[in-house]
Amino acid sequence: MISQIFSLAFLAQTIRITVPYSLASLGGVYSERGGVVNIALEGIILNGAFCATVGTYYTGSPWFGLLCGIAGGLLVAAIHAVISIHVKADQIISGIALNLFAVGITKFVLELLFQSSSNSPRIAGLPYIKLGFIQNQPDVAHLLGNPLVLLTVLIVVASHFIIFKTRFGLRLRSVGENPEAADTVGINVTWYRYYGVLISGVLAGLAGAWLAFDQHSFTDGMSAGRGYIALAAMIVGKWNPLGAAAACLLFGFAESLQIQLQGGTLPTQFIQMIPYLATIIVLAGFIGKSVAPGADGIPYEKEK
Amino acid sequence: MPYAVELLNITKRFARTVANDNVTLRVQSGSIHALVGENGAGKTTLMETLYGLYQPDEGIIRIHEKEVSIRSPHDSIRHGIGMVHQHFMLVGPMTVLENIILGAETTRYSLLDLKRTTAEISELAGRFSLTVPLNEKVENIGVGIQQRVEILKAIYRRADILVLDEPTAVLTPQEAAQLFRILSELKEEGKTIVLITHKLSEVMAISDHVSVMRRGKIAGEVETSSTTPEQLAEMMVGRRILLRVEKTEKKAGDPVLSVSNLSCIDKRGVNVLNDVSLEVASGEILGIAGVEGNGQSQLVECITGLLRPTSGSVTIDGMQIAGLSPKGVFARGLAHVPEDRIKRGLVVEMDVAENLILGLHMQKEFGSRISMNRRAIAENARLLITKYDIRPMNPEALARGLSGGNQQKVIIARELSRNTQVIVASQPTRGVDIGGIEFIHRTLVQARDAGKAILMISADLNEILSLSDRIAVMYGGRIVKVFPDNNVKESELGLYMTGSKSSSAQRASDG
Numbered sequence: 001m002i003s004q005i006f007s008l009a010f011l012a013q014t015i016r017i018t019v020p021y022s023l024a025s026l027g028g029v030y031s032e033r034g035g036v037v038n039i040a041l042e043g044i045i046l047n048g049a050f051c052a053t054v055g056t057y058y059t060g061s062p063w064f065g066l067l068c069g070i071a072g073g074l075l076v077a078a079i080h081a082v083i084s085i086h087v088k089a090d091q092i093i094s095g096i097a098l099n100l101f102a103v104g105i106t107k108f109v110l111e112l113l114f115q116s117s118s119n120s121p122r123i124a125g126l127p128y129i130k131l132g133f134i135q136n137q138p139d140v141a142h143l144l145g146n147p148l149v150l151l152t153v154l155i156v157v158a159s160h161f162i163i164f165k166t167r168f169g170l171r172l173r174s175v176g177e178n179p180e181a182a183d184t185v186g187i188n189v190t191w192y193r194y195y196g197v198l199i200s201g202v203l204a205g206l207a208g209a210w211l212a213f214d215q216h217s218f219t220d221g222m223s224a225g226r227g228y229i230a231l232a233a234m235i236v237g238k239w240n241p242l243g244a245a246a247a248c249l250l251f252g253f254a255e256s257l258q259i260q261l262q263g264g265t266l267p268t269q270f271i272q273m274i275p276y277l278a279t280i281i282v283l284a285g286f287i288g289k290s291v292a293p294g295a296d297g298i299p300y301e302k303e304k
Numbered sequence: 305m306p307y308a309v310e311l312l313n314i315t316k317r318f319a320r321t322v323a324n325d326n327v328t329l330r331v332q333s334g335s336i337h338a339l340v341g342e343n344g345a346g347k348t349t350l351m352e353t354l355y356g357l358y359q360p361d362e363g364i365i366r367i368h369e370k371e372v373s374i375r376s377p378h379d380s381i382r383h384g385i386g387m388v389h390q391h392f393m394l395v396g397p398m399t400v401l402e403n404i405i406l407g408a409e410t411t412r413y414s415l416l417d418l419k420r421t422t423a424e425i426s427e428l429a430g431r432f433s434l435t436v437p438l439n440e441k442v443e444n445i446g447v448g449i450q451q452r453v454e455i456l457k458a459i460y461r462r463a464d465i466l467v468l469d470e471p472t473a474v475l476t477p478q479e480a481a482q483l484f485r486i487l488s489e490l491k492e493e494g495k496t497i498v499l500i501t502h503k504l505s506e507v508m509a510i511s512d513h514v515s516v517m518r519r520g521k522i523a524g525e526v527e528t529s530s531t532t533p534e535q536l537a538e539m540m541v542g543r544r545i546l547l548r549v550e551k552t553e554k555k556a557g558d559p560v561l562s563v564s565n566l567s568c569i570d571k572r573g574v575n576v577l578n579d580v581s582l583e584v585a586s587g588e589i590l591g592i593a594g595v596e597g598n599g600q601s602q603l604v605e606c607i608t609g610l611l612r613p614t615s616g617s618v619t620i621d622g623m624q625i626a627g628l629s630p631k632g633v634f635a636r637g638l639a640h641v642p643e644d645r646i647k648r649g650l651v652v653e654m655d656v657a658e659n660l661i662l663g664l665h666m667q668k669e670f671g672s673r674i675s676m677n678r679r680a681i682a683e684n685a686r687l688l689i690t691k692y693d694i695r696p697m698n699p700e701a702l703a704r705g706l707s708g709g710n711q712q713k714v715i716i717a718r719e720l721s722r723n724t725q726v727i728v729a730s731q732p733t734r735g736v737d738i739g740g741i742e743f744i745h746r747t748l749v750q751a752r753d754a755g756k757a758i759l760m761i762s763a764d765l766n767e768i769l770s771l772s773d774r775i776a777v778m779y780g781g782r783i784v785k786v787f788p789d790n791n792v793k794e795s796e797l798g799l800y801m802t803g804s805k806s807s808s809a810q811r812a813s814d815g
Binding site (some may be wrong): 171181184 | 357378381389393395397398406408409411414712
């Protein structure tokens with residue numbers, strides 16, 4: 001039984017689920033390290049998925065679609081950034097509003113373009129890199145050869161260095177922890193906060209594109225709460241890129257375990273609890289205190 | 305001597321107030337220039353304008369005799385200005401090193417070049433005896449060290465003009481002395497220093513020139529060698545002021561408040577109070593000196609019922625009060641002036657009249673269970689506002705809008721009006737201006753002369769020395785020394801406060 005569950009297919013499933021989580025979760029890390037709470041991740045993913053689908057459908061090029069997905073994510077993130085940083089409105093409310101907005105607008109344009117309010121026509125996926133091994137399992141080979149998988153791994157590792165070892169990361173962290181201190185050493189708090197939120201737009205937009213390519217179409221509300229799970233992973237990972245990615249992997253593992261176990265002897269209701277039980281157990285038992293950046297969610301007012 | 309800084313006819317207005325009104329300040333190159341004045345006189349605003357945090361509405365700034373435009377800290381740093389703010393501008397979860405280089409980083413292959421920066425900073429730190437643990441997180445080091453980090457931060461940016469805002473407010477006497485040695489060394493190196501303070505002894509000790517500000521204007525500028533603290537105080541307040549508290553020999557009666565073997569272990573399992581015993585007699589003020597965080601707050605909280613002691617007893621006139629609720633303690637005759645007036649002393653969104661009956665609201669004269677007697681509350685407010693000189697003289701003013709001194713007067717008025725046997729006053733004049741301090745000190749001495757037993761906790765040694773009849777020093781949750789009178793040198797107190805000296809556990813009893 002065990003070997004049936006933990007097969008190569010299982011591994012592939014886990015990766016398939018983990019990639020969009022990780023991208024969005026890293027987006028959350030950039031945004032919140034800079035001091036802007038970003039629950040708009042959900043809407044960014046959705047819009048990214050939609051734009052990737054539309055871009056691919058009309059040009060026939062998944063690469064162009066990928067760029068559209070990034071642009072779609074950036075657009076939502078930019079609105080969130082202006083509302084949070086420039087207008088200094090409540091970031092939670094802005095995020096919720098954008099998530100609801102994304103649901104509505106994608107559905108509306110979907111109807112407009114494809115005369116369907118539930119799903120788009122089929123689109124091509126990203127071309128994959130041919131791998132020499134595991135030829136006997138084409139699904140797994142395609143997945144591991146997907147350039148976005150490789151890119152995600154690269155982004156995770158690079159983010160660790162960017163956040164903790166570069167000038168940009170130091171400054172980003174400083175505006176998220178204590179913007180006043182950053183301001184007094186001549187750092188432009190506004191710019192860095194914009195950078196953080198916009199990067200989250202790019203990354204969560206990529207997450208959306210992944211979902212669209214993975215499914216070869218857009219369906220209404222296809223982000224399905226992934227933005228929130230990504231935020232949870234970010235918190236479990238203590239706002240660190242590596243930690244967040246590890247938490248996403250854990251969530252991905254739990255979720256694919258749930259999928260694998262369905263249809264077995266255990267009642268499905270129990271099995272469906274697995275990802276959430278895992279979350280609660282990890283949060284309560286192993287992680288210890290996870291402390292948010294000091295100024296996370298608080299707009300910066302220059303003149304007191 | 306040429307001027308390093310010239311602020312000419314600076315005016316800065318905020319929504320309703322004029323913080324700086326046509327202020328002109330010239331600082332000679334290579335000198336230490338003190339800028340004194342009461343809270344709200346505009347000192348900090350003026351210096352934050354120089355540092356680029358505010359844009360002046362009128363006036364020009366000249367640095368090294370050249371007119372400059374300073375639109376942000378970025379510009380002022382470029383002109384060689386460094387500022388150590390009163391509330392340190394440090395990022396707690398980052399290391400000392402990261403804090404020092406923040407905004408002025410050196411990179412190598414686009415990664416931070418920590419190796420090279422460490423070497424550079426160690427060299428600087430050695431030259432100015434500013435030893436700091438570079439790889440420790442800022443939130444884990446003491447305030448004295450944090451201040452050094454701030455100074456290093458400025459020097460690392462090649463500041464040759466250094467502004468320090470109330471730098472000794474959080475330091476022990478030893479740390480303050482060390483800071484002054486560092487400032488002298490910086491002056492030797494040719495740096496120009498502006499020191500914002502309201503401690504006149506510091507001004508006299510270290511500065512070359514003094515500018516006094518009052519209500520947004522310059523009230524005078526003098527050479528330090530040709531002035532006296534009394535003259536400076538008069539310039540600050542605009543009237544003659546008594547720097548020394550006038551008080552007669554105490555006429556102490558029987559012990560009223562008695563604390564014995566009080567211990568408290570907090571949630572983290574740390575022994576925050578360790579076998580503390582003391583007695584306060586009627587007609588005396590027992591001052592508790594100590595660096596903050598050595599158990600003073602917990603002692604007060606255990607006495608006032610805010611914290612439950614692990615063991616030991618607290619009695620008023622022989623009645624046990626340890627373990628009672630604050631309401632119970634209150635009812636047995638204890639008045640409490642808490643250390644944090646915003647958090648515990650007032651409800652800042654309520655008006656002065658309401659704040660003046662907080663805790664007394666259940667008394668019959670002010671109301672029943674259902675309704676309040678507005679007329680009695682207003683009458684009470686009118687009386688207390690006059691008696692304690694609370695400004696503005698408007699019972700309906702929100703407590704939030706009052707100055708620190710007047711907020712403090714509201715609390716003292718309320719607590720003293722209850723006419724209790726015992727008064728526990730924690731940091732009674734923190735953040736209060738000279739005029740307010742004079743008033744509050746006089747009020748406390750009057751209460752003592754009226755036979756109250758007063759336990760006063762203060763981080764301000766001047767206050768301890770001038771008000772107390774006896775002095776106890778707390779260190780590490782214990783009382784490490786009790787002086788039978790206030791005839792003690794600051795430096796001596798400092799040694800006990802830092803734990804460098806201690807006598808075997810003494811009881812602070814027997815006045």
